[in-house]
Structures are given as structure tokens and as C-alpha cells.
Amino acid sequence: MSALIETKNLHFQYLHHQSQNEWILNGIDLTIRNGEFIAILGSNGCGKSTLAKHFNALLTPSDGTVLVNGRDTNDEKNQFEIRKTIGMVFQNPDNQLISTIVEEDVAFAPENLGIAPSEIRSRVNWALDAVDMLDYKRHTPFKLSGGQKQRVAIAGILAMRPQCIVLDEPTSMLDPKGRSDVMKTICRLNRELGITIVLITHHMEEAARAKRVILMDQGQIASDDTPENTFEQIELLKKLKLDVPQITELTHRMRQHGILIPKRMVQIDQCVDALAAALEERYGHY
Ligand SMILES: Nc1ncnc2c1ncn2[C@@H]1O[C@H](COP(=O)(O)OP(=O)(O)O)[C@@H](O)[C@H]1O
Ligand SMILES: [Mg+2]
The missing domain is CATH 3.40.50.300 (P-loop containing nucleotide triphosphate hydrolases)
Incomplete structure (x- = not known):
């Protein structure tokens, strides 16, 4: 790379x-x-x-x-x-939206780059689709939820085709739903x-x-x-006044209770799998 x-x-x-x-x-x-x-x-x-x-x-x-x-x-x-x-x-989607129609907002940056109108149209559709907001193309951004607004702001950046x-x-x-939708979008873009x-x-x-x-x-x-390695450094996280992720905390405490569960887990799915394996180990089929 x-x-x-x-x-x-x-x-x-x-x-x-x-x-x-x-x-x-x-x-x-x-x-x-x-x-x-x-x-x-x-x-x-x-x-x-x-x-x-x-x-x-x-x-x-x-x-x-x-x-x-x-x-x-x-x-x-x-x-x-x-x-x-x-x-x-940035943090506040309201500061990043300028137009009264979603698609115009997304077109704003490419218009400023001097891109041809037909190309802008296809970029706007592509970008709104990528953030799952194509259905809201003709809506006004001001009535959207925070998470939807933030995804429109991301589409506006995407339309410049950044690396x-x-x-x-x-x-x-x-709110939690907005956070989760924005995170899904970010992960998908990557x-x-x-x-x-x-x-x-x-x-x-x-x-x-x-x-x-x-x-x-x-x-x-x-x-x-x-x-995985970062969240194992509990002392450093505390020194920097950062939280320990809940999964790290949970698996750490389960190990203290003698439940054989591996370290270095950061995702809920990994934790569920490991917990199921530990329970099976202890109780057979449960
Ligand atoms: N425009 C600015 N002028 C002067 N100092 C600033 C400005 N922006 C941030 N700072 C100072 O720079 C330091 C780092 O700020 P920042 O980069 O915003 O930190 P973080 O994003 O990690 O919270 C802070 O002490 C902040 O007060
Ligand atoms: Mg900051």
C-alpha cells in the first residue's frame, strides 16, 4: 500500500x-x-x-x-x-448543509470544482446511494434526523471523489440510531x-x-x-482518561470469575462466539 x-x-x-x-x-x-x-x-x-x-x-x-x-x-x-x-x-451536520434540497447540497462541492452538469448528476446519485439516502434526494435537509443529515454531509464530500x-x-x-447508521456507512465506504x-x-x-x-x-x-492490542493497554487508557471498551471490561471480569475466555476481543460477535464456546466447554450443550 x-x-x-x-x-x-x-x-x-x-x-x-x-x-x-x-x-x-x-x-x-x-x-x-x-x-x-x-x-x-x-x-x-x-x-x-x-x-x-x-x-x-x-x-x-x-x-x-x-x-x-x-x-x-x-x-x-x-x-x-x-x-x-x-x-x-465535522461534528455538527447543521453547519455542513447549505442548500434547501438534499441533491443540491451534494452537488455543491463538485459544482465548485467546475465539473460538467451530467457528470455531477451521476456523482450525486452515486454518492447518495453510497450513504443510503437516495430516496431523500428531493427532500429538504432541515427536516431530516441528525444521522440522515450527517450522511448527506458525507455524500457531499464523496461527490468530490476523495481518496x-x-x-x-x-x-x-x-442519537444511537443515527450513530449506528453513520458508522455502518463509514465502514461500508472503506x-x-x-x-x-x-x-x-x-x-x-x-x-x-x-x-x-x-x-x-x-x-x-x-x-x-x-x-486488539490498543485496548489491552488498560493502564495507558486510564492514564489518558479514556474509557476501556465495554467488551474489554466484560471479558476481563469474566476471566476474573474463572470463565475461560480469550483476551484481545473488541467486537461483540467475537465475544458472543467465545462465550458460547466457554459455556459449552463448561456445561456441554446448554
Ligand atoms: N483556533 C485556535 N486558536 C488557538 N488555540 C486553539 C485553537 N483551536 C484549538 N486550540 C487549542 O489547541 C489545543 C488542541 O485543540 P484540538 O486540536 O481542538 O484538540 P482535540 O480535538 O483533541 O480536542 C487545545 O489546547 C485548544 O485549546
Ligand atoms: Mg476536536
Whole structure:
């Protein structure tokens, strides 16, 4: 897999930040490859959003470099191309919808890219279909649920045909159904369309769906590993004030009760299978 985003010794400080001596990003070395599904976790203020904005040149390094497909984000000539390559989705869907009709909203970005109308139409249909919102094409976004709005916002980014979508806490304002629909959409975009996903989240179960989890702490990378290995580091998670995922907690406590259940499980399905096997082991057919 080729490198899509590369940060090298990335340092960043906001010009008007109060603590002038501290780096907000303090030496981030990170390579994100095409097709990956990465989750970024870390407590409030550790620099997640600041890092995300470096991936599509919304911010540029104070020191060090960020390359997207080998192009330096510091070079203004590259920024247009970079913003087409790496799409961003933010927390509040209401701030990302502009038009009064769903399909017009999704067409907005490609129109700005100067794409031909017939091509825009096919992209809009394709993008709305990919987020399962094609039936709402002629609806007004304002009457949709939060989860539906967020999926329309994702379709608007998809219509630019990005290689990567960076989502900054996209489910934090949604109800459980909205969260689950948005997560299904994100997983499908990665699995079926091969779109690289960078998901910033507070929800451990969401991070567990990724293939790689990055823990951030005060502008640095504290861990970069599979979800299974990441969630085993209970002390580190606690130090960073992150929750232990419920599955980890549950299987940990079951082991303490002498139920033979393997470590390193992050998905409900794995847990159910292991629990069924442990029960069978103990009681035969139950
Ligand atoms: N526009 C800004 N100007 C000055 N400081 C900022 C700005 N945005 C964020 N910060 C500061 O940078 C630090 C990291 O913020 P952020 O990247 O938003 O963290 P996170 O997304 O992990 O919560 C925080 O201390 C925050 O107060
Ligand atoms: Mg943030």
C-alpha cells in the first residue's frame, strides 16, 4: 500500500495560543496508507482536530512537513488538489448543509470544482446511494434526523471523489440510531469503495471497528496499534482518561470469575462466539 498522508516531525502552534511555549502538535510522525481505516482517540484538547486539519491543508505545519500523495501541504500550488483528495466531515451536520434540497447540497462541492452538469448528476446519485439516502434526494435537509443529515454531509464530500475522508467526531451529536447508521456507512465506504478513513471519536466501540487505532496525548502519539492490542493497554487508557471498551471490561471480569475466555476481543460477535464456546466447554450443550 502506498503512503497517502505522511507527517514528518510535525510541530504546530496556534499563533494566538495562550501558552506560547507549548507545542499543540509536538513531533508527529505518521504514515497513513491508501485503503486504511484508522481511528484517532485522545482526551479533549490533546490535538486531534488540529492534526486532522493538517491532513487536508486547512492548517500547515509550524515545523516539519505533511505530504499528501507526496505533495507538500505547505506549497499553496498543491492545496487545491489536496483538498479534493482528503475530504473532511465535522461534528455538527447543521453547519455542513447549505442548500434547501438534499441533491443540491451534494452537488455543491463538485459544482465548485467546475465539473460538467451530467457528470455531477451521476456523482450525486452515486454518492447518495453510497450513504443510503437516495430516496431523500428531493427532500429538504432541515427536516431530516441528525444521522440522515450527517450522511448527506458525507455524500457531499464523496461527490468530490476523495481518496480519503477524515471524520472529526461525526457521531457525537447523534442519537444511537443515527450513530449506528453513520458508522455502518463509514465502514461500508472503506470496505466496498476502498476509501481511506480517518475517524476521530470518543466512542471506544467505534474505534474498535477500525483496523488501526492511534492514541494521542498532549500533541504526541502515545500508541499506534491494532484495536486488539490498543485496548489491552488498560493502564495507558486510564492514564489518558479514556474509557476501556465495554467488551474489554466484560471479558476481563469474566476471566476474573474463572470463565475461560480469550483476551484481545473488541467486537461483540467475537465475544458472543467465545462465550458460547466457554459455556459449552463448561456445561456441554446448554
Ligand atoms: N483556533 C485556535 N486558536 C488557538 N488555540 C486553539 C485553537 N483551536 C484549538 N486550540 C487549542 O489547541 C489545543 C488542541 O485543540 P484540538 O486540536 O481542538 O484538540 P482535540 O480535538 O483533541 O480536542 C487545545 O489546547 C485548544 O485549546
Ligand atoms: Mg476536536
